Amino acid sequence: MIDDVFRDEWGRVVANLVGFLGDFDLAEEAAQEAFAIAAERWPREGAPANPGAWLTTTARNRAIDRLRRERTFAAKAHLVAAPEAVEDEMDEQTFPDERLELLFTCCHPALALDAQVALTLRTLAGLETGEIARAFLVPEPTMAQRLVRAKKKIRAAGVPFRVPPEHLLPERLTAVLAVVYLVFNEGYGGRSDLAADAIRLGTSLTELMPDEPEAHALLALMLLHDARRDARFADGELVLLEEQDRDLYDAAKITAGRIALERALALRGRGPYALQAAIASLHADDPCDWHEIAALYAELARITASPVVELNRAVAVAETEGAEAALRLVEGLDLDGYRYFHAARAELLRRLDRLPEAHEAYRRALELTPAGPERRFLERRLAGPAT
């Protein structure tokens, strides 16, 4: 149960604490302490009526205790003297949702983009440093260093904790969208709670910026992908698109996704998220229009210059022009550290009956894939005939 509460409440508790304390490290430490106390106490005494408010109050009090203990009380007295009823239990009214403030702070342009994403995954989604390192294809100490440096800079350089004023909003949005989408992708691999977090953040963004097509497009993209979640796995095992049971698609989510996509297109959205959402919408059709999908990927590759997009285009090309043509596209890509590159390459080689090469590529994909359904899928492929 603590795990569920952790996933539901971590981001909100940390956001509230950063807003209150103005210090990321202190906020994270205090949140961790509060969750640890809850893990110890709730099973014995029962969970409080409002777990989020309890956790926030407890964490605030812990942070104040810590400040006193460390004799930095005088230096930070203005924080503690803030007119907050810190000793009181908070109810919903006094427990504001400051996740958007935290999101925009983490995604400030004075931070490098990779630091922005990492910090959001750590503070809002509650990912461990190791999980974030894997998502970024970097060693864990590199990621730890990146997080430390970003937090130091936010404090020393005076990055404000707020949703930016109107005139700064559009340029800040790009980074925020990229971050939300990366959170979603981390969840799409299996942690559905993260995907739900990302969709919640995406919905908030469309409410905050109703005229921004890419905000609607991102929400559409996430909903359309998420709608296929149940079909992507059977008994915990990965199922490829062509073998998915379409009855398992979440029709309500597909409808909601397509409404958001129409909204984005009506706002003249033709950006990367609008294109990807249009592709996701086509993927939900039976049969898929692979020609249209390949054309949209070509357009997307043109505006993003991303090798990952090229890889996806190759998968569509495999359906329209065959595995041979697709493999030619794949071979030129510089994506050696990306597990889906090796998995896609392996699949194409398998279709071309080049089995020893396919096995080698599956093995490489396996090396890069953490434990879970994706890994078991690759292991099943590897167990197939090698010659």
Place this chain on the structure above:
Amino acid sequence: MKYAVLIYSSEEGPASPAEHEVYMELSGRDSTYGGAQLHPVATATTVRVRDGEALTTDGPFVETKEAFGGFYLIDVENLDDALEFAATVPAARNGGAVEVRPIVER
């Protein structure tokens, strides 16, 4: 005459406040009329304006072609205000760049 004394210190060992006290005594406090210690270079943000658009990057200004030409000391609410100020400085607009560094407050 007025002069600027520009300090280049290693990131590991900037002078301690006590060292500065001694230095100030020796050098004659009367002749200074301003100065500050900056936060480490990792807190720097650089602003360039190209085609009317302000480009913000994490980190210090590192080109060597341009020379250090001057500075403002500003007192604003937060980094956003400082970056907006920086984007209005002419050097940021005509091919140069402006670096924003927070000042250590004592």
